[in-house]
Amino acid sequence: MHDGSGRVVVQNLTKTFGQVLAVQNLSFTVEPGTVTGFLGPNGAGKTTTLRMLLGLVTPTAGFSTINGQPFHHLGNPGRVVGAVLEAQSFHPGRTARNHLRVYARAVGVPDHRVEEVLHLVGLTDAAGRGPGGFSMGMRQRLALATALLGDPQVLVLDEPANGLDPEGIKWLRTFLQRFARSGRTVLVSSHLLAEIEQTVEQVVIISRGQTMYYGSLDDLRKSQRSRVIVTPSDPAALLKALQEAGYAAIEQLPDGVLAVWDAEARQVGDIALAAQVAIYGLESRHADLEQIFFQLTSGQFAGRPQ
Numbered sequence: 001m002h003d004g005s006g007r008v009v010v011q012n013l014t015k016t017f018g019q020v021l022a023v024q025n026l027s028f029t030v031e032p033g034t035v036t037g038f039l040g041p042n043g044a045g046k047t048t049t050l051r052m053l054l055g056l057v058t059p060t061a062g063f064s065t066i067n068g069q070p071f072h073h074l075g076n077p078g079r080v081v082g083a084v085l086e087a088q089s090f091h092p093g094r095t096a097r098n099h100l101r102v103y104a105r106a107v108g109v110p111d112h113r114v115e116e117v118l119h120l121v122g123l124t125d126a127a128g129r130g131p132g133g134f135s136m137g138m139r140q141r142l143a144l145a146t147a148l149l150g151d152p153q154v155l156v157l158d159e160p161a162n163g164l165d166p167e168g169i170k171w172l173r174t175f176l177q178r179f180a181r182s183g184r185t186v187l188v189s190s191h192l193l194a195e196i197e198q199t200v201e202q203v204v205i206i207s208r209g210q211t212m213y214y215g216s217l218d219d220l221r222k223s224q225r226s227r228v229i230v231t232p233s234d235p236a237a238l239l240k241a242l243q244e245a246g247y248a249a250i251e252q253l254p255d256g257v258l259a260v261w262d263a264e265a266r267q268v269g270d271i272a273l274a275a276q277v278a279i280y281g282l283e284s285r286h287a288d289l290e291q292i293f294f295q296l297t298s299g300q301f302a303g304r305p306q
């Protein structure tokens with residue numbers, strides 16, 4: 001029996017391929033009702049982790065469960081978890097509809113489910129054609145339709161935004177958010193935070209097979225300190241006024257510029273006005289998420305993500 005929760009648990013998962021330590025003691029939980037991003041640069045170990053979760057690769061150590069059970073104990077896994085991994089291939093001689101019918105039989109769902117999933121992914125009009133002539137986005141939709149056949153509680157997608165145009169990404173975002181809002185679990189991997197930033201609420205960030213951050217995207221944003229860069233007419237006077245107002249972390253930069261940590265531009269402007277110091281420049285700086293992602297994974301990167 002599985003617990004039906006839709007929860008995905010990864011516990012101390014480790015995988016080595018010969019000398020390569022692909023995944024190292026990775027632990028995280030994916031809760032139902034949210035879209036969770038699984039982020040890391042190329043080669044960080046995302047695909048290996050997902051393949052272990054789906055029973056396609058045997059872990060060297062640790063374990064993972066879906067609905068409280070290892071994948072191989074799920075009975076009819078297609079009814080519990082739908083997955084779209086990279087490089088999907090389709091039989092060249094089959095139409096999209098026939099491809100889905102073959103898989104529907106394997107999962108044990110009736111043919112009318114094929115029409116439902118075609119409708120869900122917006123492929124009804126193209127269902128009589130072979131996927132050979134499909135665009136990348138249409139192939140992604142067909143792969144997603146295949147994963148949805150068993151009406152699974154958990155959806156696992158490896159780099160689903162690859163090859164999608166902006167409209168396709170927007171469609172996928174809405175689809176995944178709606179799917180999660182119905183109480184299901186969505187785990188979606190990407191090597192680009194910007195690509196899934198607007199889709200996910202929770203993130204697991206890995207680098208070199210290890211967890212670097214695991215929690216909500218909002219908390220990650222809030223964990224970053226903000227600062228105000230100000231160019232005053234009289235740096236010494238403004239520095240004194242800011243210190244008297246309780247701002248302790250102030251850096252004196254070249255050319256009389258001050259960097260005031262943990263402050264808002266408006267507060268600094270008001271203090272300058274009260275101290276009768278003119279302001280020639282005032283700018284708030286928050287670390288953007290892409291920078292945070294880069295810092296967390298910079299041990300692995302040779303350069304910035306594109």
Ligand SMILES: Nc1ncnc2c1ncn2[C@@H]1O[C@H](COP(=O)(O)OP(=O)(O)OP(=O)(O)O)[C@@H](O)[C@H]1O
Pocket residue numbers: 017020021022040041042043044045046047048049191
């Ligand atoms: N079958 C394999 N044999 C040997 N090494 C492997 C194998 N599969 C993965 N690796 C290695 O394990 C590491 C992690 O690879 P993995 O594909 O899991 O990373 P990833 O985060 O999914 O990367 P990408 O974003 O490029 O898909 C890499 O160093 C990779 O070369």
